Amino acid sequence: MFKSLILILGLVGSLMLTFVLPVQASEDVNGLSDYPLGAGDLISIQVFGEEELSVEVRLSDAGTVSYPFLGELRVRDLNTGELSKLIRDQLADGYLVNPSVNVTVKEYRQFFIHGQVEKPGGYPYQPGLTLQKAVALAEGFTERASSSKFLVAREGASEAEAEKAELQTLIYPGDVITIDESFF
Structure with a gap:
């Protein structure tokens, strides 16, 4: 029974690598993992467990977004990871305890x-x-x-x-x- 469980876990892990790695590699090949946000991009900001702080917003001509509690944020030239960190740090400064923030590009300019x-x-x-x-x-x-x-x-x-x-x-x-x- 134990050997069967190990075999099943090994197969599941193998399948996960097969489906996950090619997607990550294609993002790196195209240089989009460091993609600098700019005017016209539509982004999704998700804060785990905080629906009212999860929004979809398009960057203005000035490269800014309006975000609940934090106001207008200048995000032009930041990548999604940098923006996640910026929002996480600002929300942790008096609003939430250890917020989990994820930013994705929904539509490129x-x-x-x-x-x-x-x-x-x-x-x-x-x-x-x-x-x-x-x-x-x-x-x-x-x-x-x-x-x-x-x-x-x-x-x-x-x-x-x-x-x-x-x-x-x-x-x-x-x-x-x-x-x-x-x-x-």
Whole structure:
């Protein structure tokens, strides 16, 4: 009986590793575990056992959120772990004893694509997004699109600071993609 119990626990542990590790690895590969929050992100703040302190809120243009008891918090450029710690520390300072806070990104801010695509505009970011996938979301290239002149301006960079890109270039929230016109 004892050997059967150990075997079952071993199988359950093995299955957990199979399903948990790939998800964590994919977040690390895309660099989203250190993802800096920015204007337009929709986040969920959960405080275990405190429903009135659990909210979903979108970051303002100033990179702030309004949070119960604590007021307006500047959270731009913090990652979810840093924001969890900030809220936990402030709630523990006179409001709650040892609060458990979890912050997750529910919806990333948009990326933008313009130039020679069928439907230019802003689109919801998806982890693992490449320039090729972004073009597909914009319903493909126009007939006049260049097959090699792509530029990506990272969030906060000017158009003059845009970098040359390839179809496999990773795109991040807030990026602006330009698809140039072909001259022949």
